Amino acid sequence: MLTFELPINPPYSYERLRSRLESHPDQQFQLIPECSMLRRAFRIETESFLVTLAFKGGLETPVLQVQTDKSLSAAQQEKLRKTVRHMFQADVDLEPVYQHMQTDQRLAPLTERFRGLRFLLDPDLFQSMVRTIIGQQLNLAFAATLTERLLTLAGDVVHDEQGQPFHVFPTAEAIARLEIEQLRQLQFSQRKAEYIIDFARAVVNRRVELDRLELMSDEEAIGYLTALRGIGRWTVECLLMFGMGRPDLLPAADIGLRNGIQLVYDLPEKPDEAKIRAIGESWAPWRSYISLYVWEAFGAFRRGEFAQPSADA
DNA sequence: GGCCAGGCTAGCA
């Protein structure tokens, strides 16, 4: 067993994280809101184990307390620290983003309403890509169901002290070994099953090298990955945002973002992709973060928790 | 019961 603390660059809101996880179900996380905690299984190298993450210190002096259910080697500890800092964007400074949003009267109210909201990133790029392909065109609830079935089919499992199972996302090797028909039985469409297995096989046989993305610009990464069947621009934009935490992506084809921009900018009809890109120009160089806030604004609006900015005026 | 979901491809003009 191992415990350590990670300071987080303030502000960080556990409440906003919880709200996002509730509207974006992820079977890999267990939420324990009464003590501001999360649990999930991690896989570091070949070992899977359970991690409890406790958010201390509140919005303005946040600290993340990390506890594992088994002891780790020094190398594994270092990898876990790095992965956790990455996933929770512990080093990101939101102040320049908020200052930028203050210059747009439509965005300014979001900085207070959602203060401390950050991305919850995927722990690795393979997982991020597979989850994004599953999410293509499907509602979030059904995408989560399909992801959970894939985890159960092909992922490792670890148990907590009560025997409750925590599934670990399958490795590329495990998915590469699957047959199309196995995913069809889980209610994946024929094409989605092909895209996911083909991608896993491309990673395993090194036809695609995800490590190389680190050295590429956003546009280079989009060119590199959209060469693969089943991977379009939206999918890579999401990978760069939710897998890598790149700050300036705008998935203009995204239906949720289109709904969010229509709401925040009080537009009479749903904006098309060109209109989204035109509006997003002024969000640079923080288009990813502002997209996140606009997504959350629309989610809160749908739950009846957030009024249109113009309705307040 | 119809339409929309955090899209993409193949096929056709």
Add this chain to the structure above:
DNA sequence: TGCTAGCATGGC
């Protein structure tokens, strides 16, 4: 180069 049907199913 640009447009559209089809994909699978859940939720409203």
